[in-house]
Amino acid sequence: MIFSKRLGVLGYGFGFPEDLARLVGNPDFRKATPKMQLASLAMGMAIESLAQSKADQAFSIRDDVGFIFNSGYGELEATIDFLKSLSETGVARPLLFQNSLHNSTMGFCAIRFGLTGAAITLNHRVFGGEHALQIAQSLIQDKECRIAIVTTVETVPDQIRLLGGFGVEGATTLIVADSDWCRRLGFSPFACVSAVECRETPVSAENMAAYAFKSLYEFDAVRRIALEIRDGAFQPKESIIEKPYGGSAMILTA
């Protein structure tokens, strides 16, 4: 998808599993799932970075801020705990149920950061970051929001991690807006993204069986862009991300 509105990246942030220790004892996170915690860390860091791109004031009108959230596995920890508890004790635990829903992290973060604009939860293991960026572009082009927070997260419970040599976990946030709008308001984006293309051929469940217990977050487009910005390696170019399950994504940056 070649963006008719080029996206300027105004903020970026990460949530790393090793950072979760910082949240231990924090009452705000007492009932939070790992995805809620990591997403909050990534979003908090990204919002702080808005000052560097001089866009922190624009973020104050929360109705204008969209939020697109993707995870491949959804809220698997709470889901497994709920099913396990129900099976073992016959008791359904309401907190686990509310946390098991795919959009519970979106709800948690919307409350935490006071977001009231359009908020959409996606559930793609295949091309997750690419889909999230494409939806952000659509919302911005449609003026459903001015700025979009795009957050991708991946974590799994121990029961799954032990089965597959799981791989990379964590959360990444990009805060994006129409680059022309950014220029008019004097913002200084860290980078611009003008296209995100991914092979659209569907992947069968049989072909995904080999990846049942493996993280695909390492190949996430949102994570890749944010890492390049952080590491100072970001340059105008065409990036190709080869996907282990087949196909590739192309990200055109300027």
Added chain:
Amino acid sequence: MFKDGEKAVWVSGLGVISCVGDSSAALWSAIVEDQSGIQNGIGPVKTTDSQISGGKYSRARSFAFKAARQALDLAQIENLVSSDGLILASTTGKIDCWDKELIEFLQNRITSADFAREFAGQSLGQMLDDLRIAIGHNGPSAMVASACGAATQAIALGAMWIRQGRVKRCLVGGSEALCDLTVEGFKSLKLLSDQPAQPFDRDRAGINLSEGAGFLVLESERNSRSIAKVSGYGLRTDGFHMTGPHPEGRGAQAAMRLALLRAGLAPGEISWVHAHGTGSDQNDLAECAALQKVFSANMPPVTSTKRIHGHALGASGVIESVICIEALRRQMIVKTGGLENPDSRISIHHSRETRPLKLTHIMKNTLGFGGINASLIFSQPDKGAT
């Protein structure tokens, strides 16, 4: 009729599978005849169709395939092409593929290889890809999982893609299957009624979960199959509570206002509102507070039909959009089933009888867990800009 002169979005096909039948005609008939599909508080799809009741796919994927095919057939589309989009919505549509196996695996009754085979399709995105393979789709796609607002969001996103020229046609839908997670989970929140729901009623006792699927075909060009238009949409969030709406329906108000703004319509131009109307205290009070704020003295009749087909969570927005389009085609509104003694805290214009009414623009609202709010406006094809 988007007021900024951008492309109109036409509806040329619809399809539905619900607990009251496997067609939009059956759904409409059940609503008109007040025949609820709710049994013991839930609304399972009753079918002898082996494609749905068994086989290698989840029930939700099978519902989706059947409803999608209905919609494509009505739109006279044999095959989708790469310039066509597909957006699917669900919340727990894949869980019946692996929830029992998970417990067996944790109890060492099956091997990790056996569990892996079932768990590989855990992601809802896999249901999307399974559906795309089944109907031969390789264009742009998305899997929306925003709880009860998912399908309404999917329709809005499909309309956006068409307006933006990203796709020429877009198959949008939602599919949901009943499962232990949702039935026991909603029970634990004390939200389920064991009787057919009574939205907006003083004596309501909760919601009815159900299952099923609905699909619409959206197109960029008007044609002989065009049966309605998507005139506006609005997506907003409460940012207030994980499971309950803002008491004044703040996000719902904003979503409705945005949909009206996009459609270039005043509140008084809406002929009928199809409410989310689950029959829970929190939803009904918040949604009606929002309606009162937005429509005030210009309140059109408001209906909830969930007593008949239940609440199909991630699919509810599109199943109920099918009802809106059927109402537009038939120029008729339906009543809120089970409404005997309206809750005095609710001041809306209740639809108390099924009757003919000149319908030009209909609003469909959805509220969901996580503070999700989405509004759509469907219009007669011959109204507004083309």
